Amino acid sequence: MQHVLDAIQSNADSAVFAKLAIPETYRAVHVLKAEQEMWKGVATKDKDPRRSLHVGDVPTPAVAPDEVYLAVMASSINFNTVWTSIFEPVSTFGPLARLARESEWAKRHDQPYQVVGSDAAGVVLSVGSAVRNWQPGDRVTVHCNHVDDQDHSAHDDSMLATNQRIWGYETNFGGLAELAVVKANQLMPKPAHLTWEEAAVNALCNSTSYRMLVGRNGARMKQGDVVLIWGATGGIGAYATQYVLNGGGIPICMVSSEEKAQILRRMGVQHIIDRSAAGYTFWNGDEHDENEWRRLGKDIRDLCGEDPDIVFEHPGRSTFGASMYVVKRGGTVVTCAATTGFMMEFDNRHFWMRSKRLIGSHFANYREAWEANRLVSKGMINPVISRVFPLAQTGEAAYQVHHNAHEGKIAVLALAPTEGLGIADPALRAKVADRLDWFRR
Numbered sequence: 001m002q003h004v005l006d007a008i009q010s011n012a013d014s015a016v017f018a019k020l021a022i023p024e025t026y027r028a029v030h031v032l033k034a035e036q037e038m039w040k041g042v043a044t045k046d047k048d049p050r051r052s053l054h055v056g057d058v059p060t061p062a063v064a065p066d067e068v069y070l071a072v073m074a075s076s077i078n079f080n081t082v083w084t085s086i087f088e089p090v091s092t093f094g095p096l097a098r099l100a101r102e103s104e105w106a107k108r109h110d111q112p113y114q115v116v117g118s119d120a121a122g123v124v125l126s127v128g129s130a131v132r133n134w135q136p137g138d139r140v141t142v143h144c145n146h147v148d149d150q151d152h153s154a155h156d157d158s159m160l161a162t163n164q165r166i167w168g169y170e171t172n173f174g175g176l177a178e179l180a181v182v183k184a185n186q187l188m189p190k191p192a193h194l195t196w197e198e199a200a201v202n203a204l205c206n207s208t209s210y211r212m213l214v215g216r217n218g219a220r221m222k223q224g225d226v227v228l229i230w231g232a233t234g235g236i237g238a239y240a241t242q243y244v245l246n247g248g249g250i251p252i253c254m255v256s257s258e259e260k261a262q263i264l265r266r267m268g269v270q271h272i273i274d275r276s277a278a279g280y281t282f283w284n285g286d287e288h289d290e291n292e293w294r295r296l297g298k299d300i301r302d303l304c305g306e307d308p309d310i311v312f313e314h315p316g317r318s319t320f321g322a323s324m325y326v327v328k329r330g331g332t333v334v335t336c337a338a339t340t341g342f343m344m345e346f347d348n349r350h351f352w353m354r355s356k357r358l359i360g361s362h363f364a365n366y367r368e369a370w371e372a373n374r375l376v377s378k379g380m381i382n383p384v385i386s387r388v389f390p391l392a393q394t395g396e397a398a399y400q401v402h403h404n405a406h407e408g409k410i411a412v413l414a415l416a417p418t419e420g421l422g423i424a425d426p427a428l429r430a431k432v433a434d435r436l437d438w439f440r441r
Contacts, residue, residue, distance in 0.1 A: 001026065001178050004071045005415050008123050017125055017136035022069055025057040028115040028177030029394045031084055036091040049085035049402055050395035058113055061173060063181055064105040065130035070180045072414040073196035073422065076119040078204050078235065079339055080169040082402045084116050089342060095170040109172040117176030118144040118168040121190055121199035131184040139190040142182050143203040143369035146171050157217060158365045166363065176394055178414050185366055191377040192425035196416045198383040201409035202376050207364035209239035210372035212312060212334045214247065218361050219310045219334045223248030228300065228308040228326065230315050233260040233407045238384035240312045241267060246380060252300055252308060260407060266438050271303040282322050288345065293325040300326060310334065317341030329354040336361045379432040384408035386439040388419050408439040
């Protein structure tokens with residue numbers, strides 16, 4: 001791939017990229033079908049992505065007419081990569097086999113390996129015969145909604161499509177690699193003022209937060225809304241915090257340490273709860289403790305004088321009952337994940353008798369992802385990157401996410417030889433420079 005990197009670093013034109021040879025193999029982070037039972041009997045916390053995520057060469061697949069080859073400069077770790085690496089809640093080789101039954105092109109995805117990764121920033125190398133809006137040499141970032149338009153359910157909101165999947169999680173040939181196969185309707189312009197690694201960390205988490213809070217399919221936050229944000233310095237939580245601040249809302253940010261609270265203060269947050277210092281125990285064994293829910297509600301009111309209009313929920317089992325309790329009458333809980341457990345419990349009396357709403361939200365459609373990326377490109381929403389790893393250490397990066405030993409997002413360099421490359425708009429970067437360093441001070 002050195003010839004590809006040379007062309008990128010020399011800012012070659014489209015004609016040069018169009019003539020580049022596509023390698024027969026490429027280096028990628030992948031899991032093996034033969035190892036999908038390796039964690040049988042092992043507790044979730046003891047499963048180690050460093051053992052199951054392999055870095056090595058895999059065969060280059062052909063591209064379908066609606067796809068492109070992407071030279072991946074950088075990618076990032078999302079929690080779905082952790083799930084894939086520990087084969088929870090199920091092995092992803094099952095979804096790959098089901099995808100393979102859809103078409104001749106889809107058969108490529110059913111392999112004895114899966115290349116993982118649901119974020120990427122890079123350069124288009126070549127395009128399929130049906131691609132019309134992109135050309136070789138385009139600098140792009142990738143969103144992970146993998147869907148086609150041949151099913152009626154994919155229209156209006158493609159996240160409701162019967163064939164909707166998350167690229168690099170429920171498909172093969174993902175972004176934690178030097179090369180990726182990407183549908184044309186996953187591509188968006190790379191924010192010009194960002195480095196490759198900064199551009200790579202945004203799409204999944206930023207788009208998810210946009211849909212949950214801003215888009216018409218989510219909570220539709222308005223000015224003055226009080227929003228409780230769990231994990232407010234994590235991947236999606238840190239983007240949610242920015243959307244609330246930008247949109248005239250009032251964030252109540254939950255964190256687990258004073259160090260994380262300091263990050264939020266740099267972002268301009270006034271109302272912060274350190275849940276570790278507060279010592280909430282929402283569960284007593286297998287039973288909820290409603291007194292702890294009440295204590296959390298009082299702490300929120302002491303900070304801002306009222307109950308939350310919206311709760312931005314993603315930890316899942318550990319917090320869900322509390323979220324459903326503390327949101328105000330007629331308020332909304334919007335949820336997109338369950339990193340502490342998928343089986344939720346809450347007291348339905350506080351839900352139905354107080355006319356609350358619960359919205360399930362999953363990633364974002366192309367329009368929402370594009371609008372979220374536009375805000376990044378304008379410097380209005382900023383990357384929340386804390387660390388950068390080389391591709392060879394992806395297992396360690398995933399291990400840190402698995403054990404919550406990080407803030408914000410962790411980036412992974414693929415073809416980019418060092419950090420700091422890829423900036424094409426230094427003027428805008430200078431304007432927002434202080435915001436690009438929130439998580440790395």
